[in-house]
Amino acid sequence: MEKTIVNLSQLRQQGAWNFEPYSQSITGAMSQLEKSHFPIVKLGTLGTTQRGYFINGIKDKGEIPLISARNISTEGINLNHVRYLTPEEHKKLEKTQVHQGDVLVSLIMRPGIAAVYESDKPANIDTHLAILHLTDKIDPAYLVLYLNSDVGQALVHSLSTGSIQPMLTITALNNLPVILPSLDEQKQIVVEAQRLIKEAGKLSKAAEDHRAEAQKLFGKLFERTV
Structure with missing residues (x-):
């Protein structure tokens, strides 16, 4: 059984979602970073990050999928139980439009779980996801493997907050350290x-x-x- 290494009152004051940041898993992840002979960079330096919007009043009569956190898993992106936007709604929500090769990251439910958007068809994200438009310094598939790995998830958990369920902010996501071969x-x-x-x-x-x-x-x- 893992043991906390700080007083419980300190954890509450810091608003930590759980004790993961102070557990053996995050200690192990930090050790991996220290031992790495590859550069360590912040995720925010590898592209631009855009969070989705809260979209109200959708009549669900369109043809363009609105992807949510429940559609993201370590196995990829599924379009089960999605709502659909009209082309007009899609066009208005330009900043939340997804393009082929973008990385989608869940901000709630399973924070940090990521998948590459491989389709060439238009789509948008809702407020529970972030889009990563990456530079050519990093391969999207590599970043997804990294974020979904034990090391990546331990680092994500260490940055997650929330009083009811874990949540990852855009600021925390951008500050996430990435091993970059x-x-x-x-x-x-x-x-x-x-x-x-x-x-x-x-x-x-x-x-x-x-x-x-x-x-x-x-x-x-x-x-x-x-």
Whole structure:
């Protein structure tokens, strides 16, 4: 069990969402940063960050998706249960428009969870997401892997606040330290990570198939006893 290293009253005064900033996980993440031989930069130096707006009065009769935090996961972006904007509404909300290659980051629910917007079709974000328009110094897929990693999530949690549920502010997001290898090394990391994720998917499918076969086996054994 992890132990806090400061008095509880101090935690309350600082408005921390939880004790994560003072736990072994954030200590481990900071250690990784200190040991890294790559440059450490603040996320805000790698592009521009735009938070979505609170949008009221949507009639949901359009065709352009309004992406929310519930549509973002470590597996990517899904368009389940989204509301839709008309082209006119989309045009008015220019700053919240999403473009191919942008990184979307959840600010609530699971703060810091990110995904690359890979579609070339128009979309917008609501107030619970941020868009990262990145420079050519960082690969979007690499940044997503970093933010969704144990190190990235520990750092995000250390910056999250909120009295009811964890929340990440734009200021905190921009101040997030990012390990920044060269662009070629970033791309190599992405390729290797994707290979491992694909292999994990195959192993998971094989495990499901074996469990199904085991259930069938037990069924046959029971049939023999009848």
